[in-house]
Ligand SMILES: Nc1ncnc2c1ncn2[C@@H]1O[C@H](COP(=O)(O)OP(=O)(O)OP(=O)(O)O)[C@@H](O)[C@H]1O
């Protein structure tokens with residue numbers, strides 16, 4: 039996620055016709071010598087028939103991939119005086135070259151553009167197909183190029199090429215568009231309300247229900263009721279996608295909250311991030327959005343284990359031979375599962391065929407550390423036929439989102455300067471400070487907890503949830519009615535995990 043600017047220095051001198059690249063290059067960078075030579079020749083320039091030394095400075099940073107092709111080629115052209123170098127050092131150039139001189143798109147253009155601006159560079163020469171990411175950065179002239187020749191023009195004949203218009207303003211005007219909406223979900227009032235509370239306070243959710251009850255349908259719609267991404271959030275999300283090469287073509291900034299739903303076969307490494315040169319995993323691709331774990335008990339223990347740190351700290355550390363990387367991973371986790379292997383335990387109409395020990399074994403896989411980070415647990419029952427046939431009363435996502443946004447504003451004021459943004463992230467001292475309970479409410483709560491046999495830990499969770507429910511209502515004080523609703527989202531604790 040961090041970008042270092044690299045200088046391509048070229049020296050041309052007497053000696054055998056050979057190109058040497060130094061400065062800790064990996065294999066792909068070493069191969070640049072061949073690509074650059076052909077691209078230069080095929081672009082109406084000539085390649086020196088003598089010794090060419092390329093130094094990529096600073097030499098102590100490992101260089102990987104083909105992004106250095108274009109700057110090396112431009113430096114060769116300047117060193118051989120085929121183009122005037124002009125203000126070359128005020129420009130940053132990136133791009134892979136093909137043998138015919140075409141400039142190919144690369145990964146990570148957004149972070150590069152941000153770094154170029156920060157370093158006070160005036161302009162950035164980028165492959166045309168990657169330019170959309172760069173033009174969202176204000177105060178930087180972005181030159182999209184399709185060929186080495188066009189890139190040479192930017193430097194040698196600046197009057198011939200205009201920078202692309204900046205698109206930062208456009209983004210601010212556009213509101214995110216989702217392909218799904220809560221109005222399509224019939225009935226399931228309890229689940230919808232729970233997801234509204236979850237969205238309002240940033241709480242993690244577990245949904246339990248038989249096959250076909252609508253768990254996936256509900257989860258997919260959660261991003262549509264979260265507040266729109268702020269500019270800084272969108273930049274962070276796009277950076278993660280940019281270095282993973284996952285920004286859709288022609289898109290500048292990603293404006294919708296991510297929704298990632300990795301398959302349960304997913305390895306711990308692809309959840310957390312990995313590879314010989316670490317790349318972000320699913321939990322980072324879901325940054326500022328929703329990480330949906332469908333069929334939670336089917337995930338391997340290792341996979342669930344790596345989620346502990348990101349769910350706690352909002353970041354994930356990946357260490358590999360090539361070094362460690364830290365990626366952002368602030369997600370809302372939503373998990374879905376059947377209550378038992380056959381799926382019909384707790385179902386009103388079908389009979390469950392699983393033995394008690396089998397059910398216990400199945401649920402045990404997810405108890406403990408992960409469940410500890412989940413504030414809301416709800417049951418999603420199958421709809422009756424009449425409910426499915428009904429036309430549905432569909433409140434729209436926009437209407438729900440308006441309430442969520444109001445509740446989030448209350449929280450932003452409450453936590454300003456505290457380093458947290460929503461109720462779900464309250465630490466014990468925040469709880470004491472922001473959630474005072476009247477004697478009456480306290481009595482009601484402890485009575486209920488005792489009656490339901492909930493743990494002491496559940497107490498804190500219920501208080502956090504009550505705070506969010508009160509915020510949704512615009513209430514300053516947590517009342518017994520808020521606590522009563524919050525208790526409902528803990529009902530499964532006793533039913534399943536004891
Ligand atoms: N409340 C609902 N309103 C409208 N359609 C629904 C509702 N619930 C379920 N459906 C329909 O049933 C289909 C199956 O729902 P979904 O895939 O969300 O179930 P699920 O709970 O995730 O099941 P599984 O446990 O098998 O993954 C949906 O695609 C949708 O067409």
Ligand SMILES: [Mg+2]
Nearest residue numbers: 253254332374
């Ligand atoms: Mg499903």
